[in-house]
Amino acid sequence: GVEPQSETVWHQADKYKVPKMAFINKMDRLGANFWGAVREMREKLGANPLVLTIPYGAEDEFKGVFDVITKKLILWDEESLGQRFEECPVPDSHLEEVEAAYQGLLEALADLDEGIMELYLNDQKIPEQLIHKAIREATISLEGVPVFCGSALKNKGVQPLLDGVSRYLPSPLDIPPVKGTDPRTGKEVSRKPSYNTPLSALAFKIQMDQGRKMTFVRIYSGVMKAGEEVFNSGKNKKERVARLLQMHANKRERIQEAGAGSIVAVMGLKDTVTGDTLCDPGNPILLEPIEAYQPVISVAVEPKTSKDQEKVDLALGKLAEEDPTFKVHYDEETGQTIISGMGELHLDVLTHRLLREFHAP
Structure with a gap:
């Protein structure tokens, strides 16, 4: 489902009006629930999901994805770790599910595109190219979010996602010129x-x-x-x-x-x-600068011996330079070096990097 960190990143993207696509990952894991994740996108993120691939099987039985627009089944070769794949007809047992997803996509697009609405209400065939065009326009205008699924670790579902990046996300020419201020005058300026x-x-x-x-x-x-x-x-x-x-x-x-x-x-x-x-x-x-969140948790760190303090301080300084949400300060009262971050996992990753990359004791 939608994890807390995903919510944070999503709302940050909303704030800066960044077009988004969603990839529902780990469809091969125990408890995978594609439609449950789509529902959470609506409820927690306020998104309008445009479902473009749906899973073929789930958990241990996850084998591939259905392309909702082409109504094809995409299967990946296990031996090539997902590099090779093939398109197949949809099995009879899943025709109804794929058709329902296709109709759901058209209904969502009909609310956003008058051309599709007219064809849809008149029961006329809607060209694939028109569907792709409507999805792209909805994505760039932040009115819709293309949704894909798969298992990234096994490269299943990744190729349709990359095709989606190419098809639906904006080039620099599709968005307004970037705006800033002239530091000499304080006036707003833009750059095409x-x-x-x-x-x-x-x-x-x-x-x-x-x-x-x-x-x-x-x-x-x-x-x-x-x-x-x-x-x-x-x-x-x-x-x-x-x-x-x-x-x-x-x-x-x-x-x-x-x-x-x-x-x-x-x-x-x-x-x-x-x-x-x-x-x-x-x-x-x-x-406009990138706003960094303030740390929410702090712990004390110290080297094994006092002679290693300089090495640890240098390594911590380099990590803080890389990550604006990671802060380091020296507590004069306790004589300890305090590190602060966005959570236990964040600090755990950074302390492991201290040992692995900087060999700080």
């Missing part, structure tokens, strides 16, 4: 998603890579080039882009430049942190 407009980018993640700082940025406008200077408008500092990396999961490719719409990793930014704006020095803009 074009290579020909001045550079504006937002740092949204910091990661330590073999002891070096790697900053992930989303470029909203203009072009960022390796070797050139950018302006951190929040800190009023210039920084040099040493290297640009195009990330592919755990692989990376070195590139010379990246333009509007790109998400890249940048090496060489010493002072930039999560939420900072990077822009053209001659055309500064300050984008």
Whole structure:
């Protein structure tokens, strides 16, 4: 069902008007209930789910998914770990279930699209292309949420989800220009998603890579080039882009430049942190920063020996730089180092990283 962390992320996306898609995962686990999760999306998240795939079997019997629009059964090859799959006709025993899901989708879209409503009320066949167009428009306007299902660990259901990302989520050209303020005048300015407009980018993640700082940025406008200077408008500092990396999961490719719409990793930014704006020095803009939640739980940590304190402090500082919801401070009264985070699991993960990545005792 809908977990508390999912609710937090969902409401954050609502706040910033980010179009969403949902993937109901772990359909092969004990107690999996697809339609129960869809119902919770309506009740807890206030979403309008547009169900595009439904499970074929559940728990140990989960074998694949039905594509609601094409009315096909998609089965994955277990030996290839889900890399190979095939489309098959829907078994007679499930025809009624798939047809009901298809009609439910059309009813939901008819409320959002007049063209589909007219065809639906006149019992006329609705072209697939028109259905995809209506889903895309509903997704971008935040009136509907495409819903997929599967088992991500086994790569089942992932390919239809990626097709959905390509079909339904907006490109930079589908959304309004990003807005910010001119730090010199305080006036509102905007940047169109074009290579020909001045550079504006937002740092949204910091990661330590073999002891070096790697900053992930989303470029909203203009072009960022390796070797050139950018302006951190929040800190009023210039920084040099040493290297640009195009990330592919755990692989990376070195590139010379990246333009509007790109998400890249940048090496060489010493002072930039999560939420900072990077822009053209001659055309500064300050984008809305990323708001971090305040920690809700704190625990004390200490090294095995006092001589290891410096190593632990250094490692904690690097983790705090990566994660704005993780805070570290020294309690003068007790002489202890206090770490604070968003929950027990959050702190547990970070303490394991201290041992695994930083070898802090």
